[in-house]
Amino acid sequence: MSLLVAQDLGIAFGGVVAVDGVSFSAAPGQVLSIIGPNGAGKTTLFNLVSGLYRARRGRVTLNGEDVTGAQPQVLAAKGLSRTFQNLQVFGRMTACENVMAGRHLRERRSLAADLFRLPAVRRQNRETRAAAEELLAFVRLGERGDTPAGALPYGALKRLEIARALAPEPKALLLDEPAAGCNAVETTEIDRLIRAVADRGVAVVLVEHDMKLVMKISDRILVLDGGRPLAEGTPAEVRANPDVIRAYLGPQHGREAAHA
Amino acid sequence: MQMRAVLASRFFSLFVLAAMIGLLPLAFPSGYYFRVAALVWISALAAIGLNILMGQAGQVSLGHAGFFGIGAYAVAIGPAHLGVPPWAALVLGAALSGILALVIGKPVLRLRGHYLAIATLGLGVLVAIVLTNESRWTGGPDGMPVQRLVLFGWRVAGAETWYWVSGAVLLLGTWLALNLTDTPTGRALRALHDSEVAARVVGIDVAAYKLRAFVIAAVYASVAGSLLALMNSFITPDQAGFLHSVELVTMVVVGGLGSVLGAIVGAAVLVTLPQLLTVFREYEHLVLGLLIMLFMIFLREGIVPSLRAIFAARLRTRAAG
Numbered sequence: 001m002s003l004l005v006a007q008d009l010g011i012a013f014g015g016v017v018a019v020d021g022v023s024f025s026a027a028p029g030q031v032l033s034i035i036g037p038n039g040a041g042k043t044t045l046f047n048l049v050s051g052l053y054r055a056r057r058g059r060v061t062l063n064g065e066d067v068t069g070a071q072p073q074v075l076a077a078k079g080l081s082r083t084f085q086n087l088q089v090f091g092r093m094t095a096c097e098n099v100m101a102g103r104h105l106r107e108r109r110s111l112a113a114d115l116f117r118l119p120a121v122r123r124q125n126r127e128t129r130a131a132a133e134e135l136l137a138f139v140r141l142g143e144r145g146d147t148p149a150g151a152l153p154y155g156a157l158k159r160l161e162i163a164r165a166l167a168p169e170p171k172a173l174l175l176d177e178p179a180a181g182c183n184a185v186e187t188t189e190i191d192r193l194i195r196a197v198a199d200r201g202v203a204v205v206l207v208e209h210d211m212k213l214v215m216k217i218s219d220r221i222l223v224l225d226g227g228r229p230l231a232e233g234t235p236a237e238v239r240a241n242p243d244v245i246r247a248y249l250g251p252q253h254g255r256e257a258a259h260a
Numbered sequence: 261m262q263m264r265a266v267l268a269s270r271f272f273s274l275f276v277l278a279a280m281i282g283l284l285p286l287a288f289p290s291g292y293y294f295r296v297a298a299l300v301w302i303s304a305l306a307a308i309g310l311n312i313l314m315g316q317a318g319q320v321s322l323g324h325a326g327f328f329g330i331g332a333y334a335v336a337i338g339p340a341h342l343g344v345p346p347w348a349a350l351v352l353g354a355a356l357s358g359i360l361a362l363v364i365g366k367p368v369l370r371l372r373g374h375y376l377a378i379a380t381l382g383l384g385v386l387v388a389i390v391l392t393n394e395s396r397w398t399g400g401p402d403g404m405p406v407q408r409l410v411l412f413g414w415r416v417a418g419a420e421t422w423y424w425v426s427g428a429v430l431l432l433g434t435w436l437a438l439n440l441t442d443t444p445t446g447r448a449l450r451a452l453h454d455s456e457v458a459a460r461v462v463g464i465d466v467a468a469y470k471l472r473a474f475v476i477a478a479v480y481a482s483v484a485g486s487l488l489a490l491m492n493s494f495i496t497p498d499q500a501g502f503l504h505s506v507e508l509v510t511m512v513v514v515g516g517l518g519s520v521l522g523a524i525v526g527a528a529v530l531v532t533l534p535q536l537l538t539v540f541r542e543y544e545h546l547v548l549g550l551l552i553m554l555f556m557i558f559l560r561e562g563i564v565p566s567l568r569a570i571f572a573a574r575l576r577t578r579a580a581g
């Protein structure tokens with residue numbers, strides 16, 4: 001049973017078609033990777049699914065419900081979360097506060113209660129902080145909770161974004177190049193995190209350029225090229241697909257690789 | 261680390277402020293000082309509200325004196341023309357400001373950066389024009405007298421009395437603002453300040469929270485305007501004018517965006533400096549402008565955050581050394 005389904009999504013910017021007829025479905029506990037050369041439309045696809053862009057055509061369903069064109073905050077309430085390729089942390093807040101902000105939907109929110117800081121607000125704050133600290137420990141940032149996010153190194157910020165994206169307890173998680181710019185050790189750490197998240201029953205959709213990571217971790221892979229779907233299948237199937245090899249390495253290499 | 265936690269806690273800020281309000285009069289050589297200090301407390305109240313909008317939510321308002329003016333004229337017009345007691349007029353003025361902010365804020369807060377600045381500037385100018393032109397109600401450009409505030413038979417008058425009344429209201433306003441910082445609302449405001457997309461993706465209704473900050477800031481400014489009008493017993497449209505709006509923004513920025521104590525310090529600087537600089541006579545404004553430029557160059561984060569950072573660095577080197 002698929003949790004997050006995209007059907008025939010399409011969008012154009014000023015006549016340039018960025019995503020054209022792309023479909024995918026992500027199942028709970030599985031990792032679906034979306035790969036393709038730069039400019040293939042991967043991040044655009046994420047922006048469509050997460051409600052930042054409005055699709056010109058196609059449909060998105062989450063848990064069987066049509067959520068096409070819904071605002072990101074509405075999608076978040078229905079269980080969709082994501083990270084960003086170009087980091088979008090709350091730089092002036094501490095690492096812990098970043099994750100606490102991610103618990104927004106799990107909190108009772110009342111402006112009056114907040115202004116007077118009623119006992120219920122204080123109690124809830126403690127619960128939110130505890131939940132955030134648990135997530136920080138999960139991404140191995142337990143020691144850095146009080147550090148302003150703006151002062152954290154790049155690799156730590158990547159993991160902080162994952163912790164914040166997990167804070168609303170999503171059913172589906174879109175990860176946009178979580179290992180980009182990370183060294184080998186950090187990438188191994190990201191690998192472990194993604195597997196652990198999927199094992200919790202979250203449907204993970206991953207955009208990533210690190211092929212070693214993708215091939216190792218994915219249950220299924222969707223290949224995009226020029227905004228269109230090029231191939232889909234298991235890692236082994238995709239690796240053997242001549243179209244994919246051609247798209248990545250150029251036509252002459254494609255032929256050689258297919259024969260190899 | 262311990263020391264830094266103490267410095268950052270809201271009780272520390274509240275305690276410092278309460279001690280300042282309580283002890284300052286010991287150093288006052290004359291009644292005139294009570295009046296200047298009361299002016300500081302009232303301006304600080306408006307600045308704290310504006311700081312919630314600008315410092316926390318990161319949205320600028322260049323028309324905030326408009327709400328200040330609405331509060332001021334509410335306590336002038338209410339008792340004079342409508343027979344409403346001054347204290348009720350203060351509450352009604354705050355409600356009116358809040359409702360206006362709600363109605364205007366909805367379309368205006370969709371704008372960002374410079375566009376938002378110009379739109380709010382327009383709002384402030386609009387209020388000032390209405391107050392100037394509706395002279396049958398407002399006395400026009402010459403202003404109008406304001407009835408004395410009477411609470412339970414107690415006639416609130418005199419600089420010293422107003423020092424304590426405005427100080428008490430400032431403490432209340434500070435407490436509420438400090439409360440907000442570390443709650444779901446405060447975190448939502450600070451989050452959308454840093455990244456609107458990320459805030460939306462974690463489920464924060466960005467438009468709704470900007471609107472809340474705008475309404476809170478409007479109510480703070482309105483109450484401050486009412487207090488000033490009641491203290492002065494007279495009000496002119498200048499209080500709603502563009503220059504006053506700029507002054508309020510300058511208080512928040514000079515004191516330190518995002519810092520509640522900073523807003524108070526900023527207000528103190530902008531109210532007291534012109535009084536101190538009268539010795540420069542015709543060069544007064546020149547020196548004032550120069551000083552504000554120097555503040556911004558050398559304490560770029562604003563007075564309170566910059567000093568706090570310097571102090572924290574000192575503590576660290578001492579701990580290390």
